[in-house]
Amino acid sequence: MALRGALIGVGGVALHGHLPxxxxxxxxxxxxxxxxxxxxxxxxxxxxxxxxxxxxxxxLLEGExxxxxxxxxxxxxHAGLVRAALRRGRHVLCEKPLVCRPxxxxxxxxxxxxxxxxxxxVHNWQHAPVIRKAGELxxxxxxxEVRACRWETLRTKxxxxxxxxxxxxxxxxxxxxxxILMDHGWHALYVVHGWLGRRPRRIAARLETRRHVRWPLxxxxxVRLEYAAAEAEIFLTWAADERRNGASLEGSRGxxxxxxxxxxxxxxxxxxxxxxxxxxxxxxxxxxxxxWFAGVAAVFVxxxxxxxxxxxxxxxxxxxxxxxxxxxQASSRQGGSWLPIPAPMAPEASRARGGVGLSP
Numbered sequence: 155m156a157l158r159g160a161l162i163g164v165g166g167v168a169l170h171g172h173l174p175x176x177x178x179x180x181x182x183x184x185x186x187x188x189x190x191x192x193x194x195x196x197x198x199x200x201x202x203x204x205x206x207x208x209x210x211x212x213x214l215l216e217g218e219x220x221x222x223x224x225x226x227x228x229x230x231x232h233a234g235l236v237r238a239a240l241r242r243g244r245h246v247l248c249e250k251p252l253v254c255r256p257x258x259x260x261x262x263x264x265x266x267x268x269x270x271x272x273x274x275x276v277h278n279w280q281h282a283p284v285i286r287k288a289g290e291l292x293x294x295x296x297x298x299e300v301r302a303c304r305w306e307t308l309r310t311k312x313x314x315x316x317x318x319x320x321x322x323x324x325x326x327x328x329x330x331x332x333x334i335l336m337d338h339g340w341h342a343l344y345v346v347h348g349w350l351g352r353r354p355r356r357i358a359a360r361l362e363t364r365r366h367v368r369w370p371l372x373x374x375x376x377v378r379l380e381y382a383a384a385e386a387e388i389f390l391t392w393a394a395d396e397r398r399n400g401a402s403l404e405g406s407r408g409x410x411x412x413x414x415x416x417x418x419x420x421x422x423x424x425x426x427x428x429x430x431x432x433x434x435x436x437x438x439x440x441x442x443x444x445x446w447f448a449g450v451a452a453v454f455v456x457x458x459x460x461x462x463x464x465x466x467x468x469x470x471x472x473x474x475x476x477x478x479x480x481x482x483q484a485s486s487r488q489g490g491s492w493l494p495i496p497a498p499m500a501p502e503a504s505r506a507r508g509g510v511g512l513s514p
Contacts, residue, residue, distance in 0.1 A: 156180065156181050156182055156183040157181060157182045157183070157221040157222060157455065157458065157459075158183055158185050158218075158219065158220050158221045158222075159176065159182055159183065159184050159185070159220060159221060159222045159223065159224055160184065160185060160186040160187060160188070160214055160218060160220050160222075160223050160224070161173070161184060161186075161187040161188070161198070161223075161224050161226060162187075162188055162189075162211050162214065162223050162224065162225045162226065162227060162235055162239075163188075163189055163225060163226035163227035163249075164187045164188070164189040164191075164194040164195075164197065164198050164226070165189070165191075165194065165226060165227075166314065166441070166442060167226050167249065167441070167442055168187075168224070168226035169197055169198070169201065170442040170444060171226075171278075171441075171442035171443060171444050171447055172224055172226060172276075172444075172447055172451075173201060173202075174444040174447070175444060175447035175448045175450070175451045176224075176451060177201075178448060179451060179455070181455060181459075182451070182455065184202060184205060184224075185204075185205060185206065185218065185220070186205055186206040186207070186208060186214055186218045186220070187202075187205055187206075187207060187208070187214075188207065188208040188209065188210060188211055188213070188214045190210075192209070195207045206218065211235055211238060211239075212238065215238060215239060215242045215244065216242070220244050221244065221245060221458070222244055222245035222246065222247060222272075222454075222458065223235075223239045223244050223245075223246055223247070224247045224248075225239070225246065225247065225248040225249060226249050227249070228323040228326075228329040228330060229249075229250075229251050229253075229254050229329065229330055229331045229336060230254060230328050230329040230330065230331055231329070232248055232249070232251070232252060232253055232254070233253050233254070233258040233262065235248075236248055236252070236253075236262050236273065237261075237262060237265065240262065240265045240266055240269055240271050240273065241265070241269075243269060243271065244271065245271050245272040245273075245274075245454075245458050246266070246271065246272065246273050246274065247272075247274050247275075247276065247450075247454050248273075248274070248275055248276065249275075249276045250275055250276055250277065250340045250341065250472075250475075251275075251331065251336055251340045251472075251475065251476065251479065252273075252275040252472045252475075252476065253476055254331030254332070254336065255331075255476070255480060256473070256476040256477045256479075256480050258476075259472070259473055259476050263469060263473070266469075270462060272454065272457045272458050272465060273469055274453070274454045274457060274468050274469070275468055275469070275471075275472040276447075276450050277341075277344050277450065277468060277471065277472075278443055278446040278447055278449070278450050279341045279344075279345055279437070279443075279446065280344065280345065280348060280449070281446040281447075281448070281449030281450060282433075282435075282437055282443070282446050283433035283434065283435075284412055284414070284415055284416065284417055284433035284436075284437060285345055285412075285437075286433075287417045287431055287433050288349065288401075288403070288410055288412055288417050289348060289349060291410060291417065291419060292349055292403070292410070295407075296405075296407070296408065296410070296419055297403060297404070297405030297406070297407050297408040297409060297410055297419070297421075298405040298406035298407030298408070299383070299384075299405055299406045300349065300350055300384055300403050300404070300405045301383065301384050301385075301404050301405060301406065302384060302385050302386070302402075302403070302404040303346055303349060303350060303384070303385075303386040303387070303401065303402070303403050303404075304386070304387045304388075304389070304401060304402050305342045305345070305346055305386070305387070305388045305389065305400075305401045306388075306389045306390075306398075306399065306400045306401065307334075307338045307341075307342060307389070307390045307391070307399055307438075308391055308394035308396055308397060308398045308399070308438075309334075309338075309391065309392045309394060309397055309438075310392065310393075310394055310395065310396070310397060311366070311392055312324040312325060312334075312337060312392055313337075313441040314441070324337055325366075325369040325370075325371065327370055327371050330371070332371060332372070332479070332483065333361070333369070333371035333372040333373055333375070333392070334372055334373055334374060334375050334390045334391060334392050335359075335361060335372060335375040335377070335390065335479060335482060335483070336479065338390045339375060339377065339388065339390055339479060339482070340475050340479065342377075342388045342390065343377075343388070343474070343475045343478050343479070344471050344472075344474075344475055345401075346379070346386050346388065347471060347474060347475075348471070349403065350381060350384060350386065352381050352382065352384070353381075353474065353495065353497075353498070354379040354380060354381050354386070354478075354495055355380050355381060355382060355494065355495060356379070356380040356492045356493065356494055356495060357377065357378065357379055357380070357478055357481045357482060357485060357492070357493055357495055358377075358378045358485050358490050358491060358492045358493070359375060359376060359377040359378065359481075359482035359483070359485040359486050359490065360375070360376050360485075360486050360490040361374070361375050361482075361483065361486040362374045362375070362376075364391065364393040365392070365393035366392060366393065372486075373391060373392040373393045374390065374391040374392070374393050375388075375389075375390045375391070375482070375486075376388070376389050376390075377389075377390075377478075377482050379478075380492070397438045398414055398438050399412070399414050399436070399437035399438045400412055400413055400414060406422075407421060407422055408420055408421040408422045408424070409422075409428075411428075412437075414436040414437050414438055415432065415433055415434045415435060415436035415437070415439075416430055416431060416432050416433060417430070417431045417433055418430045418431075453468065470498070473498065474498070477495065477496070478495070481493050481495065
């Protein structure tokens with residue numbers, strides 16, 4: 155029998171990013187939706203004529219027999235919606251960032267553990283072809299031990315609403331939880347964490363406003379991470395003159411470069427251009443990435459239908475991201491000082507059985 159799901163938030167990412175992926179699956183049925191904008195009911199019905207519409211999330215959760223909800227609302231609303239869904243026994247898939255503050259996550263993780271529900275964040279960039287190819291080469295030892303990583307996200311403005319503060323939640327501090335760091339930093343952090351496979355020891359960051367001074371949040375962020383035997387730097391901006399993504403990883407045996415939609419491997423000592431793999435579409439191509447959501451859906455469904463013992467990897471990564479985001483903001487307030495990263499702690503309901511570690 156197919157899992158019954160509902161969309162909470164029926165904006166662009168739900169309609170153009172998530173829904174196409176759900177519609178490809180025979181083991182999932184999206185049966186309902188809700189949004190604070192009633193006009194979006196028509197947009198949902200055009201794609202799902204049989205879906206039921208509810209005026210708000212509370213009414214949906216009370217009135218619909220569901221296995222899970224897919225939360226696609228602005229970040230500032232996530233914690234409350236996740237809590238409400240878990241209390242009603244629903245599995246939860248939630249857009250990034252899972253929470254805006256790390257102290258919001260521990261109670262939610264404990265609630266998910268006590269109720270036996272899955273709490274999963276949309277880490278869709280993990281499933282981009284260029285990211286997957288780079289990860290494959292790293293696992294094969296193509297550049298040896300990674301010693302340095304640099305990530306770069308260049309944008310000219312925030313996605314959605316043309317950057318108008320009156321119509322774009324991304325530049326509303328209450329809804330967004332932060333500027334470019336909250337919008338793109340979460341992606342960069344879980345990707346870099348997946349590549350390096352280790353927990354950093356210290357973090358330093360500077361958040362700046364370089365161009366878009368009319369917004370009450372940063373448009374540029376530089377985050378530095380120190381590991382036992384490596385370092386990473388993440389640069390993010392809405393103040394660039396072009397739209398592009400890139401990354402480089404330096405190892406003991408060579409270098410990997412990610413050039414938006416290609417991966418280039420250059421062994422140490424090589425004088426040639428290196429071996430190149432085309433991996434379209436580009437990381438900077440659009441905001442919805444429906445082709446990447448299929449991987450998210452597959453992992454989420456596997457957690458829901460599989461053994462509880464196999465759950466938690468995604469939640470652990472989300473916990474680290476939440477901790478690093480808060481520490482980056484704190485570091486910037488202190489002039490970019492280095493701050494230690496605390497060791498993870500297991501959630502309340504799973505400590506006794508060696509459950510997933512969550513950052514405090």
